[in-house]
Amino acid sequence: MKHKLFLFDLDDTLLDFRASEKLSFVRTMQALGLHEPIDGLFTDYQAINTDLWRKFETGAVTKDFLKVERFRATFAKHGLALDPEAASQLYLDSLPDTVVLIDGAREVCATLAAIGEVGIITNGVEAIQNRRIASSGLGDCISFVATSEACGHAKPDVRFFEYATKMARPFAKEEAVIIGDRLDADILGANRYGIDSCWFNPGRMANTSEAVPTFEVTSLHDIVPALKALALA
Incomplete structure (x- = not known):
């Protein structure tokens, strides 16, 4: 070779990552007190997250902005009064525990x-x-x-x-x-x-x-x- x-x-x-991402997202929403079905919420989060990563890769946004904005934009779209900074931290803390x-x-x-x-x-x-x-x-x-x-x-x-x-x-x-x-x-x-x-x-x-x-x-x-x-x- x-x-x-x-x-x-x-x-x-x-x-x-897709399997890990969903597990971590579910855990995050539950920790924030959201226990209703979240399939639609997660689908919108994925789309927003993908768009932000594309922008990061072209230098249009910073990674620190991306980490919080993906949750802020998702919550805003669904009218949820949840803390995006808390969501970001909970999600990142969960990812290492959901490795597949x-x-x-x-x-x-x-x-x-x-x-x-x-x-x-x-x-x-x-x-x-x-x-x-x-x-x-x-x-x-x-x-x-x-x-x-x-x-x-x-x-x-x-x-x-x-x-x-x-x-x-x-x-x-x-x-x-x-x-x-x-x-x-x-x-x-x-x-x-x-x-x-x-x-x-x-x-x-x-x-x-x-x-x-x-x-x-x-x-x-x-x-x-x-x-x-x-x-x-």
Whole structure:
């Protein structure tokens, strides 16, 4: 295998963030005294949160603003007199306790860690992501964690990838690969930085973006065989 540096996105690549997100959201609403059905509330929160993350990735909003605004806007839309700052803190405190691994995450990280170096590249909140990794049981396979919060720039900004790879052992670009589920952050970032990429696409979605992955998989179990095949191509 020619690759020696494996840079994994965290959420929805190794960890099932959608499952964790809903569990944490439900716990947060219950802690705030809201026990009625929240499916509509959660759906609106997800849409607002996604939009704010897109704005953060372009530098339009700060992460501190995002963390509270997603709750403030959701509560305002539903006419709820709940404290968005309290909701934000409760939610972030809950996330490390609701970690769900995507199938194959442990196996692929352990296999690749034995071959080279595994790093995490994430636009998430640094303290929370580190706690979630610790809860996941993947920590012994991971050499470093690079977050946009510590870097000051977010994926797909090339400066983020320059920051992340400085945390790794010496490497050549042709020996590195980024694995992630986001075309607009992970794969486009890899294209701009000039290294290989693997699009993790379990939903088998069509690629209508400008990002061009080196290869694509629908299961984490397929990553190691695909990397071996790429080395022989």
